[in-house]
Amino acid sequence: MNKPLEIVILGGGTAGWMAAAGLVSLVSPKFCRIRLIESDEIGTVGVGEATLPHLKNFNDTIGLDEAEMMRNSRATFKLGIQFADWGFHGSRYIHPFGTYGSATSGSGFHQRWLRARAAGRDWDIGDFSYAIVAARRNRFDFPETAKATIASTYSYAYHLDASIYAWELRKLAEARGVLRTEGKVRDVLQDAQTGAINSLILESGAQVDGNFFIDCSGFRSLLLGSKLDVPWDDWSKWLPCDRAFAVPSESANELTPYTRSTAVEAGWHWRIPLQTRTGNGYVFSTGFTTEQDAADSLLKGLDTPALDEPRLLRFKAGRRMVNWEKNCVALGLASGFLEPLESTSIYLVQIAIMHLLPLLPLAGMDPRLSDEFNRKTNVEYDRIRDFLILHYHLTRRDDAEIWRYCAHMDVPDSLKEKMELFRHSAQIEQYKDGLFTLPSWLAVYLGQGLIPSGYSPLADIGPTDRVINDLDDLRTEISDRVDEMPSHSRFVERYCHTRQPWKLEPAETQL
């Protein structure tokens, strides 16, 4: 039997503690021992207060209690993201965490909707998504588990305080045996021959040895980027935003069960409702505005009074060419950066951990393990990239330079083909690995004004009247059923009400 793998995680924050909690909970201590190094002096970037439904699986798998986690992290529920003024001025659509149509409609639902549309029924497709209707009416309830019911057609995520979430993970990880070392890294010792990392030297002089290193050092990417020189794949020509201001404001009276993203003059504003405050931010491009103007724009756009000064973050869209090199895997911002437009940051950490677990180098490094990991994580990154670019590119706005630029930029061929086929015949590509599935693409295409010129001939089966009647019945059913749901605010109050008032930790920035 091999000796346990000595895993060293560099950096706390959401990525580091997710890795620590995931590893210690899902892998027996006979296989690995985990040490996490973080410095109290280095602020963390809470990657994304808005999450995706997959996070619930992660929490359930490692045994993190949902209600308690939500209570502590001031969390609310999330059924999707509302996009305002994307595509064209006045547009408003929700990208739902759920499907369109009934539980049995299948992947052809939107084709039948297009058929009804061609027959003169100009129905909003959002009326046929249970998650969207519930979100619009600020309702929330847990999805039904019975398979064929309309209230089973969605899932949910959380809006949460990511630094408290990381703290919850830390408590769990430490209780289960993860060793935490406070300190900053001064030097990294590598094997002279292989270049593999052998140990980290801390400023205290302490030496931390390990066989396997997980780089969660944030944008600096101290190990994978700086030490192992893994090149950066720059995507900023497609995703031009390179800064964000973030500012908390007072909480709103009514908690929306969705994130809001509003396209503005040089990027977009976010609004994330937590129980005790609202998270706000402005992701913008210095190619199209100044920092000063951006800060003003953000403050002017707030719905509730600001609780602090805006804090600035600098970044670049892209990823490391590989996320596993030699004996080092990077997670989170150390692995790459995609703006939080679709709340993918925490998801990318989670999926990388899940891809890593079965491939852990328990019997020594092997490039075949890292190749497979890199193949899988790159597919995830690349497919999300295309989906984000779509939001920018699919626009008719010509009131600001950034939108004119994005509308005319040359996008990746993979995206071009997707858009062309949707425009032509409402076809949406389906794939095995990759986050965003049919309803997500559909929401953005239609929401941003790309109406297909045709639909599949297969949708012409059956009399038009019947298709229209079925759709009409479904619309009513969804509406009636949503009316029976409790309000989101009340649900949160009952399930996970937070008593602690909110206060900003000094060393943290929320993004």
Added chain:
Amino acid sequence: MSGRIATVVIVGRDAPLWITTAAVQRSLGHLDVAVQAIELPSLLQPVDVYSAMPAIQGLHKQIALSEELIIAAAKAVPLVAQRYSNWAGASPAWMVGYDDPPPPGSDVGFVHYWVRGRQEGLKPAFEDFSLAASAAKHARVPVYQDGSELSAAYGYNLAAIPYSLLLKAHANRLGVRVESAPIGDIEVNDDRITAIVLASGDRIEADLFIDASGIEGALIGRLPGSSFESWDEWLPCDRMVVASGAPIDPPPVYSQISAFRAGWVGLYPLQDSTAVIAAYSSKHISQTEVIESLPLPARIPIGGDAVASTLRRGVRSRSWIGNCVAVGEAAIGLDPLESLGLYVTHNCISHLMALFPVRAGTFPEADRYNREIALAGQNLRDIQCAHYALNRRFDEPFWDQCRDRRLPESLERKLEVFSLTAHVPLYDEEPFEEQQWAALLSGAGIFPKRYDPRIDVAPDEVLIQKVQQRLRDIAVTVPNMPSAAEFLKHGRGRLEVAR
């Protein structure tokens, strides 16, 4: 020419033609789309067999063809597994069974528990944990799908001529116009087919042409830009012989595939006979020798009716060109191993129907179809290639060469990652799930160095319990399945009612 597709002409022969025709007609026939089949002379011989994995059930459902008819007309015998013998020296035979994949979101694959168990002295082989393999050994048919976690499916071995005739009659019943005539000429403008001229002189135009003519590629092969990527390097059998053998009573519900010194011989049980296929490399053995030596690996009396043919293995660089879509062997050529032939046709049709062109005259769907088919082809090829590459018949030139060849990168990754971790990297368009791949790879002798570390979080008792429970579940479930004889006598429908 920007209207909807109003006319579809399908050119081909035998089961692929009628499967395609019936599927297109069922989906589009009542939408004012005129579907016409042009039947080329059959290439089938009385000895021929179609062997189909369980995905065929979905196709039969789609075209509304009843199982009772299929069993009665095509002398069909259910197919629950493939059994491989003599591929690895003196090692025992092993099976790839058609177990259903576990429901999404469930635990890591069972193979990890098996690897763990073996490391600690567990005796049973991986196939002992396969419900399908166990059913196959006990000549039982997994007809009941009651939603339990452990379930399996079945396909069929089908007598080729009656099955094709049944499908043809079915297509006729569905209202398809059929013309039986060889093709004289094809009028091509740029990369579009404007018309097919039959030997009779009839000129047939259509908005969309589908080529189901088999490896000949009667239409697609005559369009510009259609090159053929050969897989000869990876699928080394270039010839096959089909013969008819005595029936086995009761017929096994698996195909028996035995390797011999220059290829393999497969037994495909039918109700009144056993189809025998030998695939071989003509560089290593002559046709006469194969035919003469057939009875030995087959172990049953063989009729004097053997028919030989050439195997073309590879994929077209573009299966959809202009207004012509190739399906089945016209797009992807394989060898008969693992019974993938009809699946290729079915799979191509599924992709075509999902991407069915919206407008005549413009086909942006083609690129995606071509990419999907190329990927599907690669995965199918890899399944067959794995069998050859992993053989352990030493000191036989044919098999030595099979082992020594460089592997396709996609397959190499599968083998390596599986042998290191017991995980199987799966790509888009995989015909096999992890369970079948694990059965194939472990059966062929790869024993993974380790298992998924996540399973060890549970205490040892739980792991032992899980493994034993699986054996118990199989032992309890299999005897409740109908025997092959009962199944053939009563049919699934009545068995279900009786239950």
